[in-house]
Amino acid sequence: MAETFTRKHLLGIRELSAGEIGHLLDTAESFRDVSRREIKKVPALRGRTVINLFFEPSTRTRTSFEIAAKRLSADAVNISVATSSVTKGETLLDTARNLEAMAPDCIVIRHSMAGAPHHLARICNAPIVNAGDGAHEHPTQALLDALTIREHKGRIEGLKIAIIGDILHSRVARSNIYLLVKLGATVKVAGPGTLVPAEFSELVDQGLRVEKRIEDAIEGADVVMILRIQRERQDAAFFPSMREYAVHYGLHPQHLERTAPQSIIMHPGPINRGIELSSEIADGSRSLILDQVTNGLAVRMAVLYLLAHSPMAAEKSEQNKEGKRQRKGNKG
Numbered sequence: 001m002a003e004t005f006t007r008k009h010l011l012g013i014r015e016l017s018a019g020e021i022g023h024l025l026d027t028a029e030s031f032r033d034v035s036r037r038e039i040k041k042v043p044a045l046r047g048r049t050v051i052n053l054f055f056e057p058s059t060r061t062r063t064s065f066e067i068a069a070k071r072l073s074a075d076a077v078n079i080s081v082a083t084s085s086v087t088k089g090e091t092l093l094d095t096a097r098n099l100e101a102m103a104p105d106c107i108v109i110r111h112s113m114a115g116a117p118h119h120l121a122r123i124c125n126a127p128i129v130n131a132g133d134g135a136h137e138h139p140t141q142a143l144l145d146a147l148t149i150r151e152h153k154g155r156i157e158g159l160k161i162a163i164i165g166d167i168l169h170s171r172v173a174r175s176n177i178y179l180l181v182k183l184g185a186t187v188k189v190a191g192p193g194t195l196v197p198a199e200f201s202e203l204v205d206q207g208l209r210v211e212k213r214i215e216d217a218i219e220g221a222d223v224v225m226i227l228r229i230q231r232e233r234q235d236a237a238f239f240p241s242m243r244e245y246a247v248h249y250g251l252h253p254q255h256l257e258r259t260a261p262q263s264i265i266m267h268p269g270p271i272n273r274g275i276e277l278s279s280e281i282a283d284g285s286r287s288l289i290l291d292q293v294t295n296g297l298a299v300r301m302a303v304l305y306l307l308a309h310s311p312m313a314a315e316k317s318e319q320n321k322e323g324k325r326q327r328k329g330n331k332g
């Protein structure tokens with residue numbers, strides 16, 4: 001099972017094998033302990049530079065990547081669109097090329113356009129990490145969710161997992177569905193008909209089931225994942241009102257009776273209390289919302305370590321330096 005992870009970039013879960021996912025999770029587990037120590041730092045990425053390039057708001061992912069880089073002793077640089085030259089009309093491509101000229105060892109990008117990290121991966125030498133691209137994928141979120149499930153359930157294979165809400169606009173749902181189906185879970189999704197994409201029908205043969213009612217999706221579920229309503233990605237009314245959404249697709253305490261006895265409740269955050277789930281559930285004993293955030297740090301440490309520390313990254317960095325030396329020599 002434990003294949004190694006030798007890719008240059010982390011762009012999505014869809015292209016990863018179950019073995020690669022297993023290796024990422026095992027590596028994350030080995031880093032979890034660092035954050036429990038008094039001195040929360042290891043020298044694994046000393047002398048390396050990680051750039052966080054965020055074109056969309058973020059609390060958890062950006063902070064998590066920054067802290068992860070620092071706990072690995074890397075230098076972390078944060079760039080947000082509001083304070084960058086993008087506001088002066090610079091393109092994503094030019095921004096990336098200019099950052100690349102400063103020889104980073106890894107670029108983490110969040111962008112509202114699906115495929116933006118893939119675009120950077122084609123033009124940059126540095127490893128690229130997708131920290132969420134539009135409604136496409138959010139691979140480190142799926143990995144941290146998997147780590148959290150593994151921690152609490154001991155496995156993923158054979159579990160019944162329900163994903164509820166705005167599936168259509170959710171990169172979290174996409175990455176999670178790819179990962180969980182690959183690792184042998186039975187996944188059911190439920191949401192308003194307008195918010196459950198037809199493309200997932202291809203995953204039905206591999207274990208995905210699409211339900212209309214939340215009650216049918218959560219019946220006997222070991223894990224219930226609630227999604228955020230992606231208001232920023234909805235350019236039309238996908239359901240009549242928030243109130244109606246809360247009534248038909250919000251998770252409330254009475255729903256827990258339908259789930260498996262030791263079921264766990266997850267949400268990627270940020271949560272809309274009283275709409276996607278009640279406060280009683282969000283703050284209740286089965287909620288793992290903050291455990292997910294804690295595990296996010298370990299997952300991002302593992303991802304940065306595997307991409308920026310690998311012999312491939314070192315070799316690439318040497319090639320870049322050599323290329324620069326040659327260009328300088330040619331000019332001189």
Ligand code: CP
Nearest residue numbers: 058059060061268269
């Ligand atoms: N879960 C998640 O991606 O949260 P942020 O948008 O705060 O990063």
